[in-house]
Amino acid sequence: MVATIVVLLISAVVYYFFINNALIRQLDKSLIAEETEINEYVKTNHQLPDPEDSKDEQEQYAEVTVKGKRNFKSVLIANKKKREVYYRQLEFPVAVSGKYYMAVVRKSQEETEHLVRLILKITLLIVLLLLITLYLVNRFLLSRLWQPFYNTLQQLQKFNIASGKNIHPEPTNTTEFRELNNAVSDMTQKAVNDYEEIKRFTENASHEIQTPLAIIASKLELLNQTNLDENQSKYINSIADTTSRLSKLNQSLILLTKIDNRQFSQSGKINLAKVIETHLSNFEELLHAKNIILTKHLPGEFVVEMNETLADVLILNLITNAIKHNEENGSIYLELNDSILKIMNTGKPPETSAESYFERFKKGSPKSESLGLGLSIVKKICDVYNFKISYNFHDGKHSVVINF
Amino acid sequence: MKLLIIEDEKELMNSIVTYLQGQKYLCETANDFKTAIDKIEEFDYDCIILDITLPDGNGLNILKQLKTYKKNDGVLIISAKNSLDDKITGLTSGADDYLAKPFHLSELGARIAAIIRRKNFDGNNILKAGDLVIDTLAKTVQINNQSIDLTRKEYQLLLYFASNKNRVISKTAIAEHLWGDNMEGNFDFIYTHIKNLRKKLTEACNHDYIKSVYGMGYKFSAE
Numbered sequence: 156m157v158a159t160i161v162v163l164l165i166s167a168v169v170y171y172f173f174i175n176n177a178l179i180r181q182l183d184k185s186l187i188a189e190e191t192e193i194n195e196y197v198k199t200n201h202q203l204p205d206p207e208d209s210k211d212e213q214e215q216y217a218e219v220t221v222k223g224k225r226n227f228k229s230v231l232i233a234n235k236k237k238r239e240v241y242y243r244q245l246e247f248p249v250a251v252s253g254k255y256y257m258a259v260v261r262k263s264q265e266e267t268e269h270l271v272r273l274i275l276k277i278t279l280l281i282v283l284l285l286l287i288t289l290y291l292v293n294r295f296l297l298s299r300l301w302q303p304f305y306n307t308l309q310q311l312q313k314f315n316i317a318s319g320k321n322i323h324p325e326p327t328n329t330t331e332f333r334e335l336n337n338a339v340s341d342m343t344q345k346a347v348n349d350y351e352e353i354k355r356f357t358e359n360a361s362h363e364i365q366t367p368l369a370i371i372a373s374k375l376e377l378l379n380q381t382n383l384d385e386n387q388s389k390y391i392n393s394i395a396d397t398t399s400r401l402s403k404l405n406q407s408l409i410l411l412t413k414i415d416n417r418q419f420s421q422s423g424k425i426n427l428a429k430v431i432e433t434h435l436s437n438f439e440e441l442l443h444a445k446n447i448i449l450t451k452h453l454p455g456e457f458v459v460e461m462n463e464t465l466a467d468v469l470i471l472n473l474i475t476n477a478i479k480h481n482e483e484n485g486s487i488y489l490e491l492n493d494s495i496l497k498i499m500n501t502g503k504p505p506e507t508s509a510e511s512y513f514e515r516f517k518k519g520s521p522k523s524e525s526l527g528l529g530l531s532i533v534k535k536i537c538d539v540y541n542f543k544i545s546y547n548f549h550d551g552k553h554s555v556v557i558n559f
Numbered sequence: 560m561k562l563l564i565i566e567d568e569k570e571l572m573n574s575i576v577t578y579l580q581g582q583k584y585l586c587e588t589a590n591d592f593k594t595a596i597d598k599i600e601e602f603d604y605d606c607i608i609l610d611i612t613l614p615d616g617n618g619l620n621i622l623k624q625l626k627t628y629k630k631n632d633g634v635l636i637i638s639a640k641n642s643l644d645d646k647i648t649g650l651t652s653g654a655d656d657y658l659a660k661p662f663h664l665s666e667l668g669a670r671i672a673a674i675i676r677r678k679n680f681d682g683n684n685i686l687k688a689g690d691l692v693i694d695t696l697a698k699t700v701q702i703n704n705q706s707i708d709l710t711r712k713e714y715q716l717l718l719y720f721a722s723n724k725n726r727v728i729s730k731t732a733i734a735e736h737l738w739g740d741n742m743e744g745n746f747d748f749i750y751t752h753i754k755n756l757r758k759k760l761t762e763a764c765n766h767d768y769i770k771s772v773y774g775m776g777y778k779f780s781a782e
Contacts, residue, residue: 363639366571370570370571376664376665376729380726388774392776441748444748
C-alpha cells in the first residue's frame with residue numbers, strides 16, 4: 156500500500172513536469188511564429204511593426220548598440236489589468252536599416268497555467284480514487300479471502316494442549332489454506348494424544364507404586380497391634396517410617412512431573428494472605444509446643460494469579476520447611492507486602508551452598524530425614540509462574556524470598 | 560456397624576478387614592465391580608469403602624448406582640491416584656470422603672467413624688468411651704458430666720484415639736492426622752501434645768486413657 160502511494164506520488168510529480176514543459180514548448184512555438192512574422196515584416200517593410208499590447212500578448216522593441224542574444228525566458232510582469240502574471244517571452248535581435256534592436260515578444264502563461272492546474276487536479280483526483288478503491292478492495296475483498304487463514308491463526312493462538320481439544324479449522328476452497336489446515340489439525344491431534352498419554356502414564360505410575368507401599372504400611376500397622384518386644388517394635392517402626400518416606404518421595408516426584416506436564420494449567424485469583432493464615436492457624440499449637448515464636452506481617456488481601464492447588468502446595472511447603480528446620484525456642488518471621496513474600500526461620504546453617512539450595516535431593520542440614528524435595532517443588536512452582544525465588548543464610552537465620 | 564470393602568488388591572483388603580474387625584465392625588468384601596454391584600443391590604451398609612480403580616469397571620459408577628437405588632450408605636473413596644480432579648469428581652458424585660493411598664489404617668478407622676456419625680440421623684453425635692462423652696456436633700468433651708477444656712488439636716487428637724479404641728497408633732499417624740502429610744522427620748513434639756491431653760484427662764478422672772507403647776506409639780483404652 157505504501158509502495159503504491161509513493162509510486163503514484165512520484166509519477167504525479169513527474170507527470171506535472173512533463174505536461175508543464177510540453178505546454179511551454181507549445182507557447183514557445185507560437186512565440187517563434189510571431190518572431191518569424193516580425194522578421195518577415197521587417198524584411199518586407201524595412202521597419203518595425205507596431206508593438207502589440209493586448210491582454211495576452213506584448214511586443215516591445217528597444218534600440219541597442221550591440222547585437223543581443225536570442226533567448227527564451229519566463230518572466231513575471233504586470234499585465235494590462237495591472238496584475239502580476241507569468242509571461243513566456245522570446246527576445247531576439249532585429250536589424251532594421253543598419254540599426255540594431257532587441258525585439259521582445261511575450262505571451263501570457265495564464266491559459267497554460269490554468270490547463271496545467273486542471274490536468275493536475277484531474278490526475279490527483281484519479282490517484283485519490285485509485286487509492287480509495289485500493290484500500291476498500293484490500294479491506295473487504297482481500298480480508299475475506301484471507302479469512303480462513305486468520306481463523307486458523309486465531310485457533311492456533313488459543314490452542315491449549317491441556318484442554319484435550321483439537322483444532323478444527325474452517326473448511327476452505329483455497330488449496331494452500333486447506334493444506335495448512337490439514338497440517339495444523341494433524342499436528343495438534345498428535346500433540347493432544349501424546350499429552351493425554353503422558354498424563355495417563357503419570358497417573359498410572361503413581362497408582363502402581365502407591366499400592367504396594369500401602370500394602371507394606373498396612374501390614375506393619377497390623378504388626379504393631381500384636382505383642383512385640385522392644386527390639387521388634389523398634390525395627391517395625393523403622394521400616395514403617397522408611398516406607399512412609401518412600402511414599403512421600405514418590406508423591407513429590409509425581410507432583411513435579413505433573414507440574415512439568417502443565418497439568419495444573421487452570422489459574423484463578425488466589426488470596427495468598429488467606430492461604431498463609433489458614434496454614435499458620437493449623438500449625439499454631441505445633442509452634443507453641445516447640446516454643447517457636449511466630450512474627451507475621453500479612454495484609455488482608457494479596458492476590459496472585461495462579462493455580463489453587465499449587466498455591467496451597469507452595470505455602471504449605473514453605474511453612475513446613477521453616478518449622479522442620481527450626482530449633483526449639485526458635486523463631487519464624489513471615490512478611491507479605493508489595494510484591495514479595497519473605498519467610499525467615501532460625502536453624503542450623505546449611506551444609507550445601509546457597510545456590511544449590513533448591514536442587515533436588517540436596518540435603519541442607521544434618522536433619523537427614525529431609526530429602527529436600529519440598530523446596531524443589533517450591534522452586535518449580537515459582538519457575539512456572541516466573542516468580543523469582545532466592546535463598547540465603549544470614550545471622551543464624553535461613554531466609555527465602557519470593558518476588559511475584 | 561456393617562461395612563462393605565470394595566478393593567481389588569487382596570493383601571490390602573485383608574489388612575483393612577483385619578484392622579476393622581478388631582474395631583468391632585462387621586466387614587463384607589468385594590473384589591471386583593460386579594460383586595460390588597451385587598452386594599449393594601442386596602444389602603444396606605453403614606459405610607462402603609470404595610477403591611475407584613477396579614479392574615472391571617469404574618468405581619464411580621458404583622456411586623451412581625447407589626444414587627439410583629436411593630441408598631443412604633456412607634461412602635469413603637480410597638484411591639492411589641491422589642489427583643485433585645479425581646477427588647473433586649468423587650466428592651461431587653456423592654462420596655462422603657476421599658482418602659489417598661497409602662494411608663494409616665488408624666486414619667481409615669477415624670474417617671469411617673466420622674462418616675457413620677454424620678450419616679446417622681438419629682442424632683447420634685455422641686461418642687462414648689469409658690466415662691468419656693464426646694459430642695462431635697458441639698465439639699465438647701465431658702467426663703462424669705464435667706466439661707473438659709481442650710484446644711483444637713487436643714480435641715482432634717482425642718477424637719482420633721476414641722475412633723480407634725484399643726489400637727496402637729504410631730506417632731507418624733498422629734502427626735499426619737493433625738498436620739497433614741508434610742510433617743516428616745522428628746515427631747517428638749507429638750509427645751508434648753499427648754502429655755498435655757493426658758494431663759487434662761487424668762485431672763478430670765483418675766483413669767489414664769492414653770497409654771504409651773514404647774517404640775510404637777500410643778494406645779487409647781477405656782479399661
